[in-house]
Amino acid sequence: MIEKTLGKIYIGLILVFMYTPILVLIALSFNDSRSRVVWGGFTLKWYRTLFDNSSIMSAFGTTAALAFVSAAVASLIGLFAAIGIYSMKKRSVKVMLFFTNIPLLNADIVTGIALMLWFVRFFPLGFVSVLTAHITFNIPYVILCILPKLETMDIRQFEAARDLGASTAYAFTKVILPDLLPGILAGFFMAVTMSMDDFVITYFTKGPGVNTLSTLIYGEIRKGIKPEMYALSSVLFLLVLIILIIANKTDTVKEN
Amino acid sequence: MNRKRTRFLSTPYILWIVGFTVIPLLFVFAKAFTDQSGTFTFGNVTAIFDSVHRKALLLSVELAFISSLICILISYPAALIIKASGVSNKKTIMFIMILPMWMNFILRILAIQMLISSNGIINHFLTVLGISPMSIINTPVAIVIGMVYDYLPYMLLPVLNCVLAIPEDIIEASKDLGANRFHVLTKILLPLSLSGIGSGITMVFVPSMTEFVIANILGGGKIQLLGNIIEQEFSVSMNWNLGSGLSVTLMIFVLLTTVIFGRTTSESDRGFVI
Numbered sequence: 001m002i003e004k005t006l007g008k009i010y011i012g013l014i015l016v017f018m019y020t021p022i023l024v025l026i027a028l029s030f031n032d033s034r035s036r037v038v039w040g041g042f043t044l045k046w047y048r049t050l051f052d053n054s055s056i057m058s059a060f061g062t063t064a065a066l067a068f069v070s071a072a073v074a075s076l077i078g079l080f081a082a083i084g085i086y087s088m089k090k091r092s093v094k095v096m097l098f099f100t101n102i103p104l105l106n107a108d109i110v111t112g113i114a115l116m117l118w119f120v121r122f123f124p125l126g127f128v129s130v131l132t133a134h135i136t137f138n139i140p141y142v143i144l145c146i147l148p149k150l151e152t153m154d155i156r157q158f159e160a161a162r163d164l165g166a167s168t169a170y171a172f173t174k175v176i177l178p179d180l181l182p183g184i185l186a187g188f189f190m191a192v193t194m195s196m197d198d199f200v201i202t203y204f205t206k207g208p209g210v211n212t213l214s215t216l217i218y219g220e221i222r223k224g225i226k227p228e229m230y231a232l233s234s235v236l237f238l239l240v241l242i243i244l245i246i247a248n249k250t251d252t253v254k255e256n
Numbered sequence: 257m258n259r260k261r262t263r264f265l266s267t268p269y270i271l272w273i274v275g276f277t278v279i280p281l282l283f284v285f286a287k288a289f290t291d292q293s294g295t296f297t298f299g300n301v302t303a304i305f306d307s308v309h310r311k312a313l314l315l316s317v318e319l320a321f322i323s324s325l326i327c328i329l330i331s332y333p334a335a336l337i338i339k340a341s342g343v344s345n346k347k348t349i350m351f352i353m354i355l356p357m358w359m360n361f362i363l364r365i366l367a368i369q370m371l372i373s374s375n376g377i378i379n380h381f382l383t384v385l386g387i388s389p390m391s392i393i394n395t396p397v398a399i400v401i402g403m404v405y406d407y408l409p410y411m412l413l414p415v416l417n418c419v420l421a422i423p424e425d426i427i428e429a430s431k432d433l434g435a436n437r438f439h440v441l442t443k444i445l446l447p448l449s450l451s452g453i454g455s456g457i458t459m460v461f462v463p464s465m466t467e468f469v470i471a472n473i474l475g476g477g478k479i480q481l482l483g484n485i486i487e488q489e490f491s492v493s494m495n496w497n498l499g500s501g502l503s504v505t506l507m508i509f510v511l512l513t514t515v516i517f518g519r520t521t522s523e524s525d526r527g528f529v530i
Contacts, residue, residue: 114283
C-alpha cells in the first residue's frame, strides 16, 4: 500500500517537472505586465492584441504552412518508401534503415549546416530551403510509424482482392490503405509536431526575412519576449490538448 | 503483391536520401578538409585539440553523460512503477510525453530560466519559506536541468516500451524459483531492458552533446559547449571551414555513441518478416 502511494508520488513529481514550465508560460499569457517576473494582475489583452501583431501572425503562418506541407509531402514519400522497404530483401532493408536513421540520430546542428552548405550553392535560402530541410527530417518519422503496421498487415487479403478481380489501385485503396491509416496518421502527427518544435535546422537553412515562431522567439530573447507570443502558444497548446483528448476518446470508444 | 515491382515505390525516397542526406554530408566533409582558399588541410579537424575547443568538447561530453545518467535514473523506476500499476494504456502515456512539445521549445527553456534564476519563481518560494535561495543559473547545473527537462521523454518512451514488453511469466517464474526482489531486478528486469536503455542513451546523449540553445539561455552565454562554438563559427566568425571541421568531430562522437549503444542495430534486428 505504502509502496503504491510512493509510486504515485514519484510519477506525480515527474509530471510536475514536465508541466510546471508550461503552466508558467500559460500564466504569463494572462499577466498584465510586460515583465517576466512581476505579476501585474489578470488580463486578456494579449489575446486581443495578438491578431494585430503582424510579425507574430506572419511567423505563425510560416510555421503552420511549413508543418503541414512538409508533413504531407513526407507522409506521401514515406508511405511509398515504407511499402518499398517492406518488399525488399533483408540486406537492402538494413541499408535503407541505416540511411533512414541518419537524420534521426545525427546532431541537428550538423544536419542544418550540411543542408545549408548544399543549398547556398544553388539557390537563395528562403522558405523553400527550410521546407526541403523539414521534409528531410520528417520522412524517417513517417517510415518508422508505417513499417510496424505493414509487418502486422495480412497481405493475403490484398491478394484475395486481386484474385477476385480488383485492380491493383482499387485493392490498394480498399484493403491496404485502411490497414495502414493509423500508422500514416501517427507519422503525419509526429511530423507536424517535430516541424513545429524545430529550431536548429530552421535557423541554419532559413534566409533573411523568413521567420518561424522558433526563430522569432530566438531573436527576441535579449529584447524580451512579446506577451502576445505566450498567448498564441497557450492557444496552440490547448487546441492540441483538446484534439488529442478527442482522438483518444474516440479510439477507446471504438476499442470497446 | 509483386514484390519486385513494389520495391520501386521507394525510388523517390532513395533519390531524396541521396540529394538531401548524403550529398549535404559530403559538402560538410569537403569544407572540413579544405582551408578558406580551397587547399587540402587536416587543420580544421585537428583544431579540436586547441585548448578552447578541447575544453568545450570535454564539457559537452561530461554534461551529456550526466544528463543521460539522470534521465536513466528518473526513467527506470518510473517504467517499473507504471508496469507494476497495470496501467498500460500506451497511447495515454505517449500523449502525456509528446504534449509538452507543442509548447515551443525555446519558450519552455525560457520558462525553466524564470523558474530557477536568482530572482526566479522557485527562489521566491524558498525565501518565503525561510530557506536560503539557490544560485544555479548560469552554471553547468542549470544547463543539465534544461537538458534533462527537454530530453526526458526520449529516455522514458524507449525504456517504458522495453519494460512493458517483459513478460510477467518470467518474473513470476524467477520468484517461484526463489529469486528475491533484488535478484529479479538485476538478473531479469535490467538485462531485458538494456536495448531500451541503449536507445534512450543515444536519443538523449547526442542532442545534449550538440545543443547550443539550452547552453545559451541557461548558461548565460558564458559556458561554451561544442555546439555553441560551431554555431559561432557559422554566424559570428564566418569561418565555415573550421565550423565544418568541428562538425566532423561531432559526427565521430555521434557515430561512436550509436555504435556503443547500438540503436541502429536493434532497430533493424527487430526482424522484418519479408
